[in-house]
Amino acid sequence: MTNVLTIEQLSYKHNLKTILENVDLTLETGKIVGLLGENGAGKTTLMRLITGSAKGSGTITVCGDRAVAHQKSNVSFTEQLKGFRANTKIDRIVDFYRAVYPDFNGQRFEELVTFLQIDTSLRLGALSKGMKEKVVIALTLARQTHLYLLDEPFSGIDSMSRKRIISSIIKWKPDDATMIISDHYVSEIAPILDEIVVVKDHTIYTHRQSDEIREEFGLGIEAYYESLYEGGVNHD
Amino acid sequence: MKFDDKVPIYYQIKNYLYHEMMTGTLGPGDKLPAVRQLAVDLTVNVNTVQRALGEMITEGTIESQRGKGNFVTMDTNRITQLKEQLVIEQLERVYNELHALNLTDEQILTSLQTYIERRGQQHD
Amino acid sequence: MTSFGTLFKVMSRDRFRLVNKIILAELAVIAVTLLWSLMTSGVEGGEIFGVTGAWSFPTFWIVFIMLSVANERVFTxxxxxxxxxxxxxxxxxxxxSAFAMILYFAVVQVIFYLVTMMAEKDYLLRLFSDISGGPDTATAVKATLGMFILGLSIIIMGLTTISLVHLTVSATNNFLPNISRRAVDIVLYIIVIYLLVRIAIFVFNEINNFGSLLSTGMQTQFILNICGVLVIALVEAIINVFLLKKWVETIPN
Known part of the structure; x- marks a missing residue:
């Protein structure tokens, strides 16, 4: 199996405070990976470093490429609506995407819009939190690329929307693409995760297969994750 | 379907499919849903479904036909065997639990008998 | 990979809309001003042209500020x-894209001047003929063109300078502790004010020397000035790209 992402000796400081230190991480293609950690642990920062939105030291290779522009074309990240004003219509944002991302698949987007029940004639400022997240998910998944970064796609979302989003992830993630989903609320997405990566103490504390955790420790993902903070489980 | 997060998901998917086969929802020779569809229906990862199906193909309970999909085996012996295996697994669990409560084999038998009789009465 | 042309089109679309809105507002303000004159003192000869020219200047500043805000948003x-x-x-x-939109605005303003001039042709011609000993047409055209090019060069430099300050602040904010950030901001504001004063003095001098521009001896100096402005803009642009590559991060949610 080939690797979609290789991170070596990545460190990042913000205002002289260490956020991440000596991060090494390799992810294979075709996986769904849960990125877990407390609020402020550096999950979002790690994603931002992968996209080049934040600048750290160390090397990040996406699909064997280190050139920034190529990396960007291989990554679809959920943080992208900040540049639009509140009165922008969703349709117009879609036009922007269609124009700017050559891998944006209009048909996939239409399917996602139907499935997630999105009304694209609304304005950005008029969307509820759940609807906004659905729009972001639809835009992110409509691109056909190799690495998807979903930053806390479920925070503050009602359970029906959450279920729809999870289903759309299973339905539309390309087989040869890897998806990283960050969350601090694990139980809902646990069944869809191939592996988990825990960010703790400024680095990757654990990187394990989910079913391996269940087999080896007889623990649920959530219980295992919590045990890391209580020091209950011996890990390597 | 609701999963127990403590048990490997691929194992639970297998059990789910076994259950479908035992109850007849999936008869011998029936086509299984496509991998992605199964993943969506069960809200699990495609890779995990693939692993479960892979193991079932190896053990011969389902057969993969290139380009057509996966089918429940036509081999009724294999299905009967599977059923026996599942029954034994369940019995083993109950036996071990009761044994752990310091019940002798005799006591286990009688308590099971009384239990079944009582349930029978409740149902009348 | 996104192509240069596609991105230019996408970025300019919104800015084009923005500039058009501002131009519409400008027209409305001009109309109101003229209406006011009509009701109070009556519209005098040359007033339509005068009012259009007068409103053109503040409108330019609004366009410039709005476009540079849009410009800077892109980086973060x-x-x-x-x-x-x-x-x-x-x-x-x-x-x-920002420059093209400013150019578009400038062209629209020139059209406004020409149209209003045509409307008051008789009066303006009489006015011009009254000024005796003025420069011949060729020199006047050359001077106007010269000032126009200088203006555009200064606009480009304005945009690169604003970016330079913004990107420097953004880059330093990432790695300095909060207290020194404030100090850096203050120092940068001082530099900006100093630069603005310098540019103002430079522009003022150019306008003062406008007369001598017409004499051929000063032309080389004038062209050198334009080149100087463009070289500064280029150096700033190179530093800006470097900052973007190395340090400038986007604003997290």
């Missing part, structure tokens, strides 16, 4: 920074 928003295109191209497209 993931919406734009995630687009699969190199930083140099992103920067160039962004700058070109």
């Amino acid at each position: 928003r993931d919406t734009y920074r995630l687009i699969p295109i190199g930083e140099t191209k992103l920067y160039t497209v962004n700058l070109l």
Whole structure:
């Protein structure tokens, strides 16, 4: 199996405070990976470093490429609506995407819009939190690329929307693409995760297969994750 | 379907499919849903479904036909065997639990008998 | 990968809309001003041209400020920074798009002047013929063109300078502790004010020397000035791209 992402000796400081230190991480293609950690642990920062939105030291290779522009074309990240004003219509944002991302698949987007029940004639400022997240998910998944970064796609979302989003992830993630989903609320997405990566103490504390955790420790993902903070489980 | 997060998901998917086969929802020779569809229906990862199906193909309970999909085996012996295996697994669990409560084999038998009789009465 | 042309079109679309809105507002203000004159003292000869010219200046500043805000937003928003295109191209497209829109605005203003001039042709011609000993047409055209090019060069430099300050602040903010950040901001504000004063003095001098521009001896000096402005803009642009590549991060949610 080939690797979609290789991170070596990545460190990042913000205002002289260490956020991440000596991060090494390799992810294979075709996986769904849960990125877990407390609020402020550096999950979002790690994603931002992968996209080049934040600048750290160390090397990040996406699909064997280190050139920034190529990396960007291989990554679809959920943080992208900040540049639009509140009165922008969703349709117009879609036009922007269609124009700017050559891998944006209009048909996939239409399917996602139907499935997630999105009304694209609304304005950005008029969307509820759940609807906004659905729009972001639809835009992110409509691109056909190799690495998807979903930053806390479920925070503050009602359970029906959450279920729809999870289903759309299973339905539309390309087989040869890897998806990283960050969350601090694990139980809902646990069944869809191939592996988990825990960010703790400024680095990757654990990187394990989910079913391996269940087999080896007889623990649920959530219980295992919590045990890391209580020091209950011996890990390597 | 609701999963127990403590048990490997691929194992639970297998059990789910076994259950479908035992109850007849999936008869011998029936086509299984496509991998992605199964993943969506069960809200699990495609890779995990693939692993479960892979193991079932190896053990011969389902057969993969290139380009057509996966089918429940036509081999009724294999299905009967599977059923026996599942029954034994369940019995083993109950036996071990009761044994752990310091019940002798005799006591286990009688308590099971009384239990079944009582349930029978409740149902009348 | 996104192409240069596609991105230019996408970026300019919104800015074009913005500039058009401002031009419409300008027209409305001009109309109101003229209406006011009509009701109070009556519209005098040359007033339509005068009012249009007078409102043109503040409108230009609004356009410039709004466009540079749009310009700077691009550097710190993931919406734009995630687009699969190199930083140099992103920067160039962004700058070109802002510049093209300012040029568009300028052309529209020139059309306004010409139209209003036509409307008051008789009066203005009489006015011009009264000024005796003025420069001949060829020199006048050359001077106007010269000032126009100088103006455009200064606008480009204005845009690169604003970016330079913004990107420097943004880059230093990432690695300095909060207290020194404030100090850096203050120092930068002082530098900006100093630069603005310098530019103002430079422009003022150029306008003062406008007369001598007409004499051929000063032409080389004038062209050198334009080149100087453009070289500064180029150096700033190179530093900006470097900052973008190395240090400038987007604003997280």
